[in-house]
Amino acid sequence: MPISISVKTDSRTEMVNITSSVQKEIAGVQDGICVVYVPHTTAGITINEGADPDVCDDILTKLSELVPPNRGYRHTEGNADSHIKASLMGSSVSVMVENGRLVLGTWQKIFFCEFDGPRSRKVYIKF
Amino acid sequence: MPISISVKTDSRTEMVNITSSVQKEIAGVQDGICVVYVPHTTAGITINEGADPDVCDDILTKLSELVPPNRGYRHTEGNADSHIKASLMGSSVSVMVENGRLVLGTWQKIFFCEFDGPRSRKVYIKF
Amino acid sequence: MPISISVKTDSRTEMVNITSSVQKEIAGVQDGICVVYVPHTTAGITINEGADPDVCDDILTKLSELVPPNRGYRHTEGNADSHIKASLMGSSVSVMVENGRLVLGTWQKIFFCEFDGPRSRKVYIKF
Numbered sequence: 001m002p003i004s005i006s007v008k009t010d011s012r013t014e015m016v017n018i019t020s021s022v023q024k025e026i027a028g029v030q031d032g033i034c035v036v037y038v039p040h041t042t043a044g045i046t047i048n049e050g051a052d053p054d055v056c057d058d059i060l061t062k063l064s065e066l067v068p069p070n071r072g073y074r075h076t077e078g079n080a081d082s083h084i085k086a087s088l089m090g091s092s093v094s095v096m097v098e099n100g101r102l103v104l105g106t107w108q109k110i111f112f113c114e115f116d117g118p119r120s121r122k123v124y125i126k127f
Numbered sequence: 128m129p130i131s132i133s134v135k136t137d138s139r140t141e142m143v144n145i146t147s148s149v150q151k152e153i154a155g156v157q158d159g160i161c162v163v164y165v166p167h168t169t170a171g172i173t174i175n176e177g178a179d180p181d182v183c184d185d186i187l188t189k190l191s192e193l194v195p196p197n198r199g200y201r202h203t204e205g206n207a208d209s210h211i212k213a214s215l216m217g218s219s220v221s222v223m224v225e226n227g228r229l230v231l232g233t234w235q236k237i238f239f240c241e242f243d244g245p246r247s248r249k250v251y252i253k254f
Numbered sequence: 255m256p257i258s259i260s261v262k263t264d265s266r267t268e269m270v271n272i273t274s275s276v277q278k279e280i281a282g283v284q285d286g287i288c289v290v291y292v293p294h295t296t297a298g299i300t301i302n303e304g305a306d307p308d309v310c311d312d313i314l315t316k317l318s319e320l321v322p323p324n325r326g327y328r329h330t331e332g333n334a335d336s337h338i339k340a341s342l343m344g345s346s347v348s349v350m351v352e353n354g355r356l357v358l359g360t361w362q363k364i365f366f367c368e369f370d371g372p373r374s375r376k377v378y379i380k381f
Contacts, residue, residue, distance in 0.1 A: 001225065001230070002223050002225065002230060033160075033287075033289050033380055035160050035221045035223065037221070037222075037223060037230075038232075039230070039231065039232030039233075039235060040232050040234075040235075041174070041175050041176040041182075041232065041234045041235055046341040046344075046345075047295075047341075047345040048295050048337055048340060048341050049295040049337055052329055052331075054327075054328035054329040054330070054334075055295075055329045055334065055337045057328050057329075058327045058328055058329050058334045058337065058338060059337065059338050059341055061327075061328075062321055062338050066193060066320060067189055073181075073185045073188075074181035074184050074185055074188075075179055075181040075182045075184075075185050076181070077179075080181075080182065080185045083175055083176055083182045083185065083186065084185060084186050084189050086175060087173040087174075087175050087186055087216060088215060088342060089341060090173075090217060090220075090344060091173075091174040091220065091235070092220065092221045092222075093344075093345065093346065094221060094289045094291070094346045094348060095291075095346075096256050096289065096291060096378060096380045098255065098256065103255070103256060103291075103293070103378065104293065105292075105293030105294050105295065106293075107294075107295045108293060108294075108295055108345070124223060124230065126160055126223045128352065128357070129350050129352065129357060160287075162287050162348045162350065164348070164349070164350060164357075165359075166357070166358065166359030166360075166362060167359050167361075167362075168301075168302050168303040168309075168359065168361045168362055193320060194316055200308075200312045200315075201308035201311050201312055201315075202306055202308040202309045202311075202312050203308070204306075207308075207309065207312045210302055210303055210309045210312065210313065211312060211313050211316050213302060214300040214301075214302050214313055214343060215342060217300075217344060217347075218300075218301040218347065218362075219347065219348045219349075221348060251350060251357065253287055253350045
């Protein structure tokens, strides 16, 4: 199995900064491309600003405005919106690694995007 | 050329589960990352739930609600909406492979997303 | 550091075709997968049609319609919309390379997506 990290979410929708957990796992890698993958269908992953938590709040609020819960969807498990948001954000990000460090922009952090929490989730990492 | 699989679509918008076709092509790969790529500009690719077909219906319905066809777009070929949806879904997914098997979550399947069908399409696969 | 190319943008929102710049950098690569990565949080990257510039105009117009600027966002730097659009488009694309050439579909070009310009930006490339 690939390297796996655990993510615990506390709300229905939430963005969790997993950058340091990913960094820890790739410390031994000198050089390459790292894929960070979400094996869930009601969660996604994205890279965005980590300095001001309002940025993540705005992303979650806008996604819920575009894809509100419980609006006559056909999927009847109450999480149709979560599935749609997962596809809008995507299931993986690719990040470069050099000298054992993730190559991120100054403001970039990697965020696990929970759209149907709270839950215990996994994220896979591979080079 | 990379490995190529053919996808035949029957409607203007449609999500086609291509997981088993991709799995067949990567059977000889022991370990790595597989990129599944759509060489079209009015189609995309995503990973989402495969058990209940209503999930895909909801994704397609919501995309058409957010990006309706024929709404005063500048591109005059009648598929401006298809191009926009293609960028929202993305042109590739990255999936891990271990021991000749795609590493997917329990509910995850890979879907070719047709936004301007019906057509004969290609999907490229590379490790 | 990875290979870096510079992109100069002239408007607040703009899509810049960077395909030939990327092609130039990968000319020596025989075979592989190339990740093109945006190290910014108010810009994204996508692959779409390059023949008719109206396609890009339609994408930018629709994104601004779905995520208008200055609509009561919590992030107060005036670019909350730019961050949200960045996550909708994504921070990287993966493209196959064979015999020193990007494997793109007939109409496909790689576009840097500026959402908070005009600015001087970077794009990273790695194999």
